[in-house]
Amino acid sequence: MTRYASLVLAMVAMLAMFAGCGKDPDGGQKVVFVGYSSTNTFWITLKNSARKTAEQAGLDFADMTSSEPDVVAQKAAIDNAIRMGVAGLIIGPANSEGLGKSLDKARAAGIPVVTVDTRVEHDWISSHVATDNAAAAELAGDYIVEKLRGKGKVLIIGGTVGVQTADDRRNGVFNKCKAAGMTVLDFDANWKDDEANRIAQEQLAAHGDIGAIFAACDPMILGAKVAVKRKGLLGKVLLVGFDAIPEALAAIKKGELDATVRQDPVRMGREGVELMSGILEGKTDIPKSIAIKAVIVDKTNVDEYIK
């Protein structure tokens, strides 16, 4: 019995540390945010903006984003939130599929759901805020075609196939480059920067005439940039990312990255919470979806966006 007595005592002692943790509800309705990533700058910015807006609206904001960016962990977090009986859920889906049953549970519990960034097809979702990824990717595609004057190969490093965001971004660039008659090398790195680095390294070695690399998120293009730099091709290969995270903007300023597509995670977080706030107040004129316009950031306008 001693073994377990000591282990159990130690566990209770540790748990007691968290005893003061339950945030005192200051009367506001509890809105839980379950994002995709707890470490990605884009998502952290989104969450902080959402939290600020929620506090201003008098809502009790809690972030239950899982530390693993995968749908299995996210589903558990969402289910827990539903069980806790929160007033509203804001979800940044890890995948366009897989959350159906949890959304059904939310419906059964009468908890409204607003999605941000990635679209999920489900009739219980009250509203969706996202970058118009398709239009934004076309901007990136046009940029590449223009800068390369329609010549050379384009390496596309996509996100996770099947996720709406990834597909839209890849398709936008792919279609524009193909329409201009360019050869496209099409790969996926599952949003991982080390994967993107590897792909870039291999493709640059296999093809001597790559004119541009587009990656569906900034961490990936920064990973690819490392490979390009290693081969001494910095400046000779056009590098275009997506997200406009601070590291990317700094790289553009430094001349190591050519362009990125600026989403507006601050606005996304804010709009998501404002939509939820409106729903909780019982407003009936809530838009089904808000598409936020994106803009290309390169050397010519990076100073506007660097804080």
Added chain:
Amino acid sequence: MIGDIRKQAIRSAESLAGLAVITVFFVVMSPTYRQWATLTDILEQSMELAILAAGTTLVLISGGLDLSVGSVMALCTCIVGCLLSGASGEPMMHAAPAVAVTLGAGLGVGLVNGVVIKYTGVPAFIVTLGMMMIARGAALMLAAGRNMSDFSDGFLLLGDSSGYAAPLWITAGVIVVVGCLLTMTRFGFNVYAIGGNEEVARLSGVPVKLHSIACYAIGGFCAALAAIVQTSRFEFAKPNRGESWELMAIGAVVIGGTSLFGGSGGVGRTVIGVLIIKSLQTGLSHMGVGSYWQKILIGVVIILAVWIDRVQSRRRKT
């Protein structure tokens, strides 16, 4: 034999006490935790880990170690996803043969692990570490560019589509089978002997290599089964499944009370270990504690569990 089961039950009572204390703690601290429905949530979140950890229990009791089972889960998810995907036309196979092939694949990887470990003398840590990377790479290759979703209704029955019934029965079945193997068969008795002292077991005539390899094979089979249930529940396959699950499984096994060094333990305790981990995660979520702290706390609990195990096993030897 009955005596062994009684002994197991008594030792399980210790881990059960731990689980009870944790549950009471959260029931007291969190108003939203106090529902019967929370219990179903925890069970739902525990099932696949429990299936995986049942296999891990067997391997650990035999004195072995398998770091590849998380990646084997990913590989099997992609195998079954690939075979049954209806997203681009007719699926390659019907549900039953696809499930059989996938289970065979898991079993096969386990066999390879076991054979390499037992016949080359390369430590289990290294062999299964290598296999972890091999399996993950193979999973990524299978998945590349494929849309692995849109499965048949038959396959989805293995998931939640009929309520929690199928996954729960499968989990219970695995636990009962592995439990019986360990406590009621000669094989089980030998596995404990091998884990306790491999040399002595060998000298006593126990077919050490064969039994050890069988444990790895069963571990691989459990990984495949966990992957199949998970893929059916989530209705799509992705190659990033099971990341770090081998470590969570080992964690659950040691928290439950099975010795990391082999020779003692049981699958009932592992189930309690899984429930302890999932209860901690769920309870902390209900209390508003974030996922970072949850990870830290579980890590601390695992270290404590093994530490106490070492102290006790030294005490047993003196």
